[in-house]
Amino acid sequence: MKILILGAGKMGSFFIDLLSFDHEVGVYEKDPKRLRFTYNCQRFTELAEIQAFEPELVINAATVKYTLAAFDEVMPYLPDNVILSDIASVKTGLKEYYEKTGKRYVSTHPMFGPTFANLNQLSEENAIIINEGDYMGRCFFKDIYSRLDLNIYEYTFEEHDKTVAYSLSIPFVSTFVFSAVMKHQDAPGTTFKRHLRIAKGVLNEDDYLLQEVLFNPYTHDQVDQMRMELKQLLEIIDNRDADGMKAYLTKIRNNVKRDVDALK
Numbered sequence: 001m002k003i004l005i006l007g008a009g010k011m012g013s014f015f016i017d018l019l020s021f022d023h024e025v026g027v028y029e030k031d032p033k034r035l036r037f038t039y040n041c042q043r044f045t046e047l048a049e050i051q052a053f054e055p056e057l058v059i060n061a062a063t064v065k066y067t068l069a070a071f072d073e074v075m076p077y078l079p080d081n082v083i084l085s086d087i088a089s090v091k092t093g094l095k096e097y098y099e100k101t102g103k104r105y106v107s108t109h110p111m112f113g114p115t116f117a118n119l120n121q122l123s124e125e126n127a128i129i130i131n132e133g134d135y136m137g138r139c140f141f142k143d144i145y146s147r148l149d150l151n152i153y154e155y156t157f158e159e160h161d162k163t164v165a166y167s168l169s170i171p172f173v174s175t176f177v178f179s180a181v182m183k184h185q186d187a188p189g190t191t192f193k194r195h196l197r198i199a200k201g202v203l204n205e206d207d208y209l210l211q212e213v214l215f216n217p218y219t220h221d222q223v224d225q226m227r228m229e230l231k232q233l234l235e236i237i238d239n240r241d242a243d244g245m246k247a248y249l250t251k252i253r254n255n256v257k258r259d260v261d262a263l264k
Contacts, residue, residue, distance in 0.1 A: 001140075002026070004055035005041075006070045008034040011087060011110070012061035016041050018144065026053045028074065051077040057140070060086040065208035068097055075101065083137045089164060090212040095132065095157045106130070106137025109160060110150070111167070123149040128160055165218035172213055173223055175202045 001023045005012050008029040016038055019025050026042040028050055029035050035043045044050055058078065062070035067088050078084075084105040086094060091107060098105040107130040112122065127145040129138055131154040138154075145152050155163060179199045185192060202210075213219065236244040 001057060002053060002055045004028060004044075004050060004053060004058045004074075006058065006060045006074065007062040008038055009061065009063065012059075013038060015059055015061060015087075018148075026050070026055065047074065047077050050074055054079050055082055057083045057137070058085060060084070060088070063206050063208065064088050064090050064212055065206065068093065071097070071101075078103075083134055083140075085133075085137060085141070089168070089209065090216065091130070091157050091160055091164075092212065092216070098133075104134040104137060106133035106141060107157070108141045108145075109164075110145070124151075126151045126153060128152075128163070129154050130157055130160060132156055161216055162218045164213065165216045165222050168213045169216065169219040169222050170226065171198075172202060172210060173226060175199050179203065 003019055003023050003025050005015055005019075005025065005027045008016070008027050008031075012027065012029075016025055016027055020040040024042075025040070026044055026049075027035065027038055028044040028047075030045060032045060035045075042049075042053065044053070055078065058071075058074070060067055060070055067086055071084065080103070082103060084098060084101065084103050086107050087110055088094065088107075089109055091109075094107055098107070109128040109130075110125075111127060112125040127141075127148075127150040129141055129145070129152060131138070142152060175195075175198060178195055182196070182199075188196070214223075233248065235241075236248060
């Protein structure tokens with residue numbers, strides 16, 4: 001299959017490496033410096049080269065801020081029978097966009113990234129395939145993700161956004177609060193150092209991605225729930241309520257245990 005990848009960033013390069021030995025892969029990237037370390041693929045910097053390549057599948061790996069803009073730029077140069085696809089972690093507006101194009105499409109979300117995941121060992125990582133897209137496109141990505149030993153889940157666009165609001169906004173906001181109140185420690189403990197490492201990774205993410213995750217319409221309720229939990233915990237602390245603290249710790253340990261058991 002002829003596959004065009006938009007963007008040669010971290011995830012774009014990952015998909016080039018993943019697909020280029022089984023498919024004819026081209027990558028379109030306007031910054032030539034990003035193409036220096038790509039191999040076994042055709043490298044395009046001009047739109048006319050895309051038209052000549054005639055891709056059967058386009059994987060949009062541009063950063064979330066430019067996902068729709070990247071599609072708009074290449075759309076006039078794509079064949080009518082092409083399958084459009086994205087790997088965006090924020091799907092806002094994508095369903096409506098795809099339906100306006102009239103082209104076949106498939107949308108997925110690899111729930112991992114180069115910041116924390118070991119890209120050579122992904123058996124503990126997840127991927128979401130939106131079940132509203134093209135059947136053959138979904139089968140293509142399901143095969144890829146299965147070969148990577150990823151855990152695959154199929155959601156609608158709406159279910160995906162609800163999942164992202166839970167799985168990304170909670171750790172992001174927790175990290176923001178930790179970072180906002182932290183002070184320099186000459187002799188930090190192990191737990192502090194681990195939180196600091198996570199904070200550095202999260203804050204290295206693209207600003208627009210962080211913004212869009214938090215502006216997800218389902219994020220507010222998750223953050224509000226965190227606020228209520230903090231209020232309850234602060235009351236226990238202020239009252240030095242030993243029984244209340246024991247009950248609270250029991251509750252959160254059961255929450256963690258339930259999630260850990262579900263992942264086994």
